Amino acid sequence: MLKKNRIKSEKNSFFNCIERNFDKATKFLSIEKGLLEQIKACNAVYRMHFPVKLGKEIKVIEAYRVQHSHHKLPCKGGIRYSIKVNQDEVMTLAALMTYKCAIVDVPFGGAKGGIKIDPQTISTEAIEKITRRYTSELIKKNFIGPGIDVPAPDYGTGEREMSWIFDTFLSIRPEDVDALACVTGKPVSQGGVRGRKEATGLGVFYGIRELCKMKEDMLSVGLDIGLIGKKIIIQGLGNVGYYAASFFHNAGAIIVALAEREGAIYNKKGLNVSKVILHLKNTGSILNFPEAINIENTEKALELECDILIPAALENVINKKNAEKIKAKIIGEAANGPITPEADEILEKKGVIIIPDIYLNAGGVTVSYFEWLKNLSHVRHGRMEKRFSENMNSELLQIIETVCKKKISPEDKRTILRGPREIDLVRSGLEDTMISGFHKIRDIKISSKIKNMRTAAFVLAINKIVDSYEKLGIFP
Known part of the structure; x- marks a missing residue:
């Protein structure tokens, strides 16, 4: 009975839902089966447990980083902080990233990360400790880097966490001139867009x-x-x-x-x-x-x-x-x-x-x-x-005013001239x-x-x- 329930659970899993949609699409394609299996599979799953001292206690944190596909590098995907984080979810989201990037012509392989914590119930200091330790674990296993794997914000994370990740990466890899590109979703002051x-x-x-x-x-x-x-x-x-x-x-x-x-x-x-x-x-x-x-x-x-x-x-x-x-x-x-x-x-x-x-x-x-x-x-x-566009627009505007023998209003000029x-x-x-x-x-x-x-x-x-x-x- 337990085995039957486990099989049923696996069939209804988040990852299985993606695979079912994938299989529907293959009916319209003439692609060798082995290659389709390679595309579907997660290439690398890194499950980690690491200790962090929070207050007077030492807590063991469960975390993940999944690289679904290496058909293009770097891999790309957010990191979510949630008490519901599990391997199935992170694998599924990494797979979605692979297909998502392919559809919109973004040259990345799909990846995803997750830390099993509730950021609403722990202090900012604790979140920073966990984030920095997680980043150092990724660096140890070569699971982060401008040309390797580039995290981003997801559920429960934002600019703050991304700036901590960047700072940790830079402190460990100060020789990397492209260190800013190790993570995206950073504050504009730290290279964000x-x-x-x-x-x-x-x-x-x-x-x-x-x-x-x-x-x-x-x-x-x-x-x-x-x-x-x-x-x-x-x-x-x-x-x-x-x-x-x-x-x-x-x-x-x-x-x-x-x-x-x-x-x-x-x-x-x-x-x-x-x-x-x-x-x-x-x-x-x-x-x-x-x-x-x-x-x-x-x-x-x-x-x-x-x-x-x-x-x-x-x-x-x-x-x-x-x-x-x-x-x-x-x-x-x-x-x-x-x-x-x-x-x-x-x-x-x-x-x-x-x-x-x-x-x-x-x-x-x-x-x-x-x-x-x-x-x-x-x-x-x-x-x-920017400045080149403004200068060209200014010259064009002067020609239009000369030919039409009519002055354009200052408000319209500002709109037209802006680079x-x-x-x-x-x-x-x-x-x-x-x-x-x-x-x-x-x-x-x-x-x-x-x-x-x-x-x-x-x-x-x-x-x-x-x-x-x-x-x-x-x-x-």
Whole structure:
């Protein structure tokens, strides 16, 4: 009986869900089985236990770093701090990173890290000790470095932890001139890139916006093209959910519901995201927001009437128990693995368009790539071309005024003359990446007569990884 339960658990594991989606995609490919097995497998799993003295006690910390694929180097992926961290989760997230990077043409292999702690219950001093010790363990085993493996923030981590990682790496490897590139998601003052914090949420916005421009796709779910007036529900108000909500609100969409752990709030006329965040900061909860009604069961918010549903928090929140009750016509997977394979099938039969996580939340790794390039080049993005662009624009403006015999207003002049700042270039690169990725997936979906975007995205990713292996000459 115990063995049967273990087998059932393995079949429903997070990693197994990714493998099932991978296997669906292989039916549309003519690739040798052994190579497919190599692409699926995690190349290196580093599980560690190390002691850290916290106060008067010595605690043994469990941690992981998984390198899923070495088809391109360095490997890339965030580090999460959570009491729920386990090997299966970290392996799955590393695999997702491999496919994600391939889809958006970011030249990294997938990786992921995790430390099994609850950062909410321990002191800042303790978190710093654990972070620095974890980094030193990675250095010992050659699991971190600008050309080897480049971590980044994830759930429970941010700029602070990344700066500790960089500082620790630099103290142990002071001779490495590219040490800044050993980790991304750093503060701007330590080589970080402007626009990184909102990158994943902005990427979600660009991806869904592009779908909403497709007349044929919108007609299939009975919606008009464009974002204006679209009713949106967002689950999770962390970094990704908050920025996604803000960008959609500013674009004219109507945020009808926001859901968090403690419950959800709803207003059919729309919520002002900035006011909700202010209320959250003041009270510690989104509940009891004056311009909305409370929904005690946060899962029920997913089942409300809307055009677009964006799960931006945890995995498996949409499953076979609630999939039939989902009323959204479009689901954008801002979180990793929010829909189980069983729910996927139910939603597909209902005609729901699902924009998959392996594409939609790739904004973070895309901008991390820009930061990595900045650190390797030792030049801020925009530094070399900003003044040149302004001078060229000034000359062009003078010609226009001379030919038209009309002066342009000072306000318009300032807009026209301004050269690109780093954040302008980062957002432009992110927008182009997300738009390009969307159309590559959509083209494969149409040309191969694939029913859903998820399978098409996996087909695209696998093809790109195979191309990399062939260029390396590893496989004939």
